[in-house]
Amino acid sequence: MTSMVLQGGRVIDPGAGRDGLFDVLVTDGRIAAIADDLGAAVPADAQRVDCRGKLVLPGLIDTHGHVYQGVTGRFGMNADLCGVRSGVTTLIDQGGPSCITLPGFRQYVAEPSHTRVLAFLSAYLAGGLEGHYYPEMYRPDCLDVDATVKSARQNRDLVRGLKAHAEIGGFARWGVDVMRLASRMGREAELPVYIHFGQLWPKPGDGGLPVNPDSIFNQVVEMLKPGDILAHPFSRHPGGFVEENGKLHPLVPEAVARGLKIDVGHGSHFSYKTARIVLDAGIVPDTLGADMHGYNTAVPQPAGTPDSHPDEEDHMFKGKTRFGLVSAMTSMLALGLPLAHVVDMVTRNAARMARMEGELGTLTIGGVADISVLNDERGRWRMTDNEGTEVFTEQLLTPAFCLRAGRRFEADASILPVAQEA
Template sequence: MVDLILRGGRVLDPAAGLDAVTDVAFEDGKIAAVGPDLAQSAGTEIRDVSGKIVTPGLIDLHTHVYWGGTSLGVDAPTIAKRSGTTTFVDAGSAGAGNFPGFRAHVIERTEPRILAYVNISYAGIFGFSKNVMVGECGDMRLVNPDECMAAAKANKDLVVGIKCRIGAKAGGASGIAPLQLAIEVADMLDLPVMAHIDSRPPSQKDVIEILRPGDVLTHCFRPWPNAPVDANRNVRAEVLAAKERGVYFDIGHGQGGFSFASCRAMVAEGILPDAISSDVHVLCVEGPAHDLLAVMSKFLALGMDLNDVVRCVTENPAKIIRRPELGGLAAGTPGDATVIELRDETVEHTDVVGEKLTGSQRLACVGTVIGGKWWSDGAEPA
């Protein structure tokens, strides 16, 4: 029996090359069919979404949702209801020392899907607030590859890679060493690495040159220091080389990871992000990042095509985490979908250095389907 039909929306599924007004049907927790005038069964729930946009369930590749167990975590269901995110990928909130708690107390109790990168630091991101900021890789005694590998193996159904945060804030005097160890672990497990870089040392060049095809450079459009462009707004050679060899570029907006100026320079060179993500955490959930839809709206204001924006939160991140079944609406795949509305509203967007950008449209969540059921109506940001 068909459980739910989303009727008459504009269905955008970049993985299938689909942009058409049509229906989406769900049965037994999965996508049943996509097509016009789909037949309903007795008891089928019909949702009229005409005038709205239906996409595969949105995937936020960089989030921090270990709420209650880490100081930076936010509540995934609250964010999901306003952003339409059906899959949160937690970017290293937990390390080997606290991953069991993350799994038992948050992941297994949360209806939106949560997958995770395991932090190379045993403690995960433990000291992160307005008043306390202690980088988890600043003490190499915490960077234990054996513990990280064991945690990833024990949770292989949830783990999509290894996360390493380095730079003056996250790694202190440890330099590039934590990332080198993260790559060693990832090599042994055939997993990708997601690399964060903040202020020097090390330089972005040091970081990006050791990333492998399939690894992720997050905060890829960050401001100075360690911006991807030089003082003349030219894309740095090592950035171009990384893109050419297959390193994925993830936005990771957050509190310090996204600059309009860097974005414009990169896009002018034809370099679009592979993934648009929020890096939502306690210090940016009320701005400047807010949530995934807010970051997507910024890219619309910057002139990026809606289909390309949707690709960066569906097909592309699904490929990056090696879960292609999550990135589209093919029959038989998990029954997740997001219903959004493109509203004609004047919106003032802000990047992490305070630059303002006025947009004329905003994406808003109308509702979310998880596991083939209408999970929630949309909610407005606080």
Template sequence: MDAQPILIRNVRPVGFRPGAAPDAATDILVGADGRIAQVGASLIPPPAARQVDGAGGFVSPGWTDLHAHVWHGGTDISIRPQLAGLQRGVTTIVDAGSAGEATFHGFREYIIEPAQERILAFLNIGSIGLVACNRVSELIDIRSIDIDRTLAVVEANRDLIVGIKCRASHVILGSWGITPVKVAVKVAKILKLPMMIHVGEPPPTYDEILELLRPGDVITHCFNGKAGGSIIEDEDLWDLVVKCADRGIRLDVGHGGASFSFKVAEVAIERGLLPFSISTDLHDHSLNGPVWDMATTMSKLLSVGMPFEAVVTASTTAPMSAVGLATDDLLAVGKKAELTVFDLVDSDLKVRDSQGALGTLTRMFEPRHAVMGSTLVRASRHMPKEGEAKVCTCGAHG
């Protein structure tokens, strides 16, 4: 079937100008070529156009999840991209280290290239990636890293690989300590790419890791509530985190099964420390609780005091900028369409964080449609089936 134009009616653009309040309601016409054709009031639909009634809701740049795991079949923890992607309002998924140099070719051929979503990747510094996740660590000892092959794989796949990932907690590294982080940072420097560092159960400590990072690098699980890894239990660490954020180190939520605390996020935001980006760390152990999807994660940040416009920016243009995607004039005529149509609705949904603490979401992000070029997909939140909800308490799965 030939591609058809898409007319989105009566939506309020938000997130196209970071921090700005939503604009007045408008129509957006996407041509059959997948590019923005017109923006304005009361547009006339061309013949055969598919029409979406936004009903006065919102349209933003496509939601971008900076941390998920979608190397389905190549790791024992990854989910299929469609469970985290367009059907959930997410147009770009950044896989955070599921593949290492030894497995990236399969990830590219079997997952990334067939997907409707844009999928990019941080390449795991460990050669095997998350093949057997925490049952077989990707960073047992120095034999787990092949610098030459890692450099070669990145150079051959620079269209998709946007950085290097290292999981830095003792359940991954054992007695190896900070050394893998130092090696990963060195490789990222050689490649002139950012790092994404998973922080969790020390050692190494959060402080040690921050001291190695550069502007543009990403700390994921920034609001984890783990003993020894929480930014609100140590004023020296708090001061260091604020200083690092001010100089351009990017704090990413990375909710996951074990790495987001309502209390830590609420205290941090109340004290003026907002995350740079909001991400899910969706995987097989977090999909059916406590994460569920991107919209629920965004709603959790809204519930602990993050302003609506800041939540949208942290879920769209901020993570896009972290992986080198253009963020300027995204509604300009001629730009490829990458949009999420959503509502903000009243709610009384009770959800849990990664430590099992209960919170109530009084306002919910509800995705309605995702547009990726000429592809239009009806979107919704992931609704659990009876008996699905679970909370990971082992601390080993992010």
């Protein structure tokens, strides 16, 4: 047997109600023991890893990734770059594969990756090609309810939900029809639907159907069931959680009361100003996805089409940003969310969203050893969003390494940010 003991770190595990200094013993890829001092219980030949001053967490779960590398064009990133090499043990791809391309996603992404990769299946036959750049591929005629539900049912181990979009460009083209079909898919497949809010496509050249951005949220929420997920609450684009008058949409608290969940979906649309409005109104997201992709992250991309993408053009750093799930966690701390809740967002709550609570997102004796170890520093750092808004934080989290089924991976991804001291 091979053993490793993580010694003296601050273990935070909301699912187990644990927060304190503990040793964690891993044997043959599984968690063998957790105690404040394992002492003689540690095998003599165990590898000892000093984790003093670090956070030892259940393996982090990124609820919003785009990792269908190659097939989705320049949009999809390498799963291990965003995953284990960034301190993250599980990634959920949001809408990359469709019912047509899911077999390829399984064979070429999920199976060969060291990171555990799951998927929210695209509601559209096209999947996430080039980040949904070509809107006509996402019209109602390009959805097949029966085929998508069948694919989801036959791939329960991989498909944990469905992905659709509710935004101005689509509503101006075909109204609410796409969301009706996506909602039906979720009910028939008995899976959560993850809904993108905030403008994605420009309006059609003739202006299309008249759309009041503030009416989109109302129309969509009425179709949804408890457990469905409202994404991008902190988006700077219209048509989401914050109305054009700068106030929280009045239906948001009711949606939460009805059992709908909220995922940050950080990405390139993230706004500290919008976040402040939402949080000050008492709305706290349940989960946190990084939403990295090839157009908003500093990663070499192959030649392809289109020549440019709105997320790249509209990005104040012109696609040169370095970030990841752990830096998104620091953004949440900078906004004033407690560390305990931020950890909950990327562990227990994320596992619940994937319908894998108890299996993922917690450290269970005998369970698989998915563990993320983070550096936890104090000082003063400056953080900037895509609008140029600056916030400051006195606590900085960075990934040190992770264990995926007991195997150690260093956090050496080229996309990891370099902190800016204030």
